[in-house]
Amino acid sequence: MLNRTTGIAVTAGVGLTLSTALLSTLSACGHDRHRVHAAADRTRQPSSARPTTRAPTRAAPSRAVDCAVARCVALTFDDGPGRHTERLLDLLRPTRARVTFFVVGRQVRPNAAVVRRIVAEGHEIGNHTWSHARLPGLSEEAIRAEIDRTQDAVHEAAGVRPRVFRPPYAVTDARVGRAAGLPQVMWSVDPMDWRPSGPGRRERMVDEIVRDTRPGDIVLLHDVHGPTVSAAPELVTRLRRKGYELVTVSDLFRGVPLRPGAPYRHRRAEEP
Ligand code: NI
Numbered sequence: 001m002l003n004r005t006t007g008i009a010v011t012a013g014v015g016l017t018l019s020t021a022l023l024s025t026l027s028a029c030g031h032d033r034h035r036v037h038a039a040a041d042r043t044r045q046p047s048s049a050r051p052t053t054r055a056p057t058r059a060a061p062s063r064a065v066d067c068a069v070a071r072c073v074a075l076t077f078d079d080g081p082g083r084h085t086e087r088l089l090d091l092l093r094p095t096r097a098r099v100t101f102f103v104v105g106r107q108v109r110p111n112a113a114v115v116r117r118i119v120a121e122g123h124e125i126g127n128h129t130w131s132h133a134r135l136p137g138l139s140e141e142a143i144r145a146e147i148d149r150t151q152d153a154v155h156e157a158a159g160v161r162p163r164v165f166r167p168p169y170a171v172t173d174a175r176v177g178r179a180a181g182l183p184q185v186m187w188s189v190d191p192m193d194w195r196p197s198g199p200g201r202r203e204r205m206v207d208e209i210v211r212d213t214r215p216g217d218i219v220l221l222h223d224v225h226g227p228t229v230s231a232a233p234e235l236v237t238r239l240r241r242k243g244y245e246l247v248t249v250s251d252l253f254r255g256v257p258l259r260p261g262a263p264y265r266h267r268r269a270e271e272p
Contacts, residue, residue, distance in 0.1 A: 065245045065247055065251060066254070066255070067216070067245070067247060067251065067252050067253070067254065067255075067267055068255055070215075070245050071215040071242075071243045071244050071245060072215060072216060072244065072245045072246075072247045072251070072252050072267070073213050073215070073216075073217050073218075073219060073239055073244045073245070073246060073247070073252075074099070074100060074217070074218045074219065074246075074247055074248060074249045074251075074252040075097070075099040075100070075219050075221060075232075075235070075236075075246060076099065076100045076101075076102060076126070076166070076185070076187065076218055076219060076220060076221060076249065077099060077100070077101050077102070077221050077222060077223035077228075078101075078102045078128055078166065078220065078221070078222050078223070078224075079102070079104055079128065079132065079222050079223070079224045080101055080103055080104070080107065080111075080114075080222075080223040080224055081101070081103055081107055081108065081111035081114045081115060081118075081223070082107065082111075082223065082224040083224075084223055084224060084225070084226050084229040085101070085111070085114050085118075085223050085224075086114055086117070087229055088223050088229045088232055089114070089117055089118065089121060089123075091229065091230075091232050091233050092121075092123075092232060092233075092236070093121060095233060095236045095237075095246075097236045097246035098122050098123055098124070098246060098247055098248045098251065099123050099124075099246065099248065100123065100124040100125070100126055100164075100185075100248045100249045100250075101118050101123060101124070101125050101126065101223065102125075102126040102127070102128035102165075102166040102185075103115065103125055103126070103127070103128055103150070103154065103162075104128050104129065104130070104131070104132050104150075105127070105128075105129060105130035105131070105146070105149050105150030105153045105154070106130050106131055106149075106153075108150070108153035108154055108156075108157050109153055109156070109157065112156075112157035112158075115154060115157040115158045116157055116158045118158070119158040119159070119160055120158075122248075123248060124162075124163075124164075124248035124249055124250055124251075125154055125158065125160065125162050126162050126163075126164045126165055126166055126185060126249065127147055127150045127151060127154070127162040127164070127165035127166070127182060128150070128165070128166050128168060129146040129147065129150060129165070129167070129168055130145070130146045130147075130149040130150050130153075131146065132168045133146050133168060134168065134169055134171055135167050135168070135171065135172060135176045135180075136171055136172065136173050136175070136176055140175065140178075140179040143175075143176055143179035143180060144179050144180070144181075147165060147179075147180045147181070147182065150162070162182070163182065163183070163250055163258075164182055164183050164184075164185040164249055164250070164258070165180055165182040165183070165184060165185070166184065166185050166186065167180075167184060170186065172184055172263070174261070177260075177261030177262065177263070178261050180260075180261065181260045181261065182260055182261075183258035183259060183260060183261070183262055183263075183264055184261065184262065184263040184264065185218065185249050185263075185264050186218070186263055186264065186265045187217075187218040187219060187220035187265060187266075188214075188216075188217045188218050188219075188265045188266035189209060189212055189213055189217050189218070189219040189220065190219075190220045191205045191208055191209050191219070191220070191221070193205060193220075193221050193222055193225055193227070193228040194222060194225055197227045201227070202227050202230065202231045205227075205228075205231060206231050206234050206235050206238060209235060209239075210235070210238045210239060210242065213239065213242075213244070214268075215244075215268075216252070216266045216267035216268040217266050218249065218252070218264075218265065218266050252267050253267055
């Protein structure tokens, strides 16, 4: 049931022709427009809402992993921070797995403490635009604003600036890439975790991910989805049992220069 999209070699051929493929890709994020709005509405404004600029937060030490050699996989969680994000951090902490959160900018300030915690616990933050916007329909100025406001909000909250971005709804094109000015990180494994939960659904989802993941993959998940968060510890355990290192996107691509605007779906020199 996995929607394994065609991989793009990271060493060559990362061309502009991807845009058509992306536009035609089943939009795994497309379902969640209303949920994102709802999540944003649900977030509580802290008593002291005044933004403060903070010094860079020290990340927890992580083991150096060379993903050119090791079996690495990057779990990515989109559309937060939301009401399940702290629980996910709680569940991940004892595993010492590192993941990447593609955050929606307007949800950062109301959840600034969570964003700081993400960074402090060694995870990575990616940019998922300010308003979960459908970027190809926007002017270049508006695209830049979607990205830049989010960069500033993350920096204000946690003292770091995201180095990668993920276009919402998987829709993008070369113009979006140029305007955004950050590497576009897509995914190679999509368990469609937003589908309604039913009996055994969580177990099947973990089974599918573990069965279909290959070294270098990027897995698309959503931390605004409770069952996904609940499944995270088992997913980590079972991937490790198959010899995988759970790494952030930047660690996955360490040693591979990521070009601004270029799309990346996984780290593999070429598809078999
Ligand atoms: Ni999304």
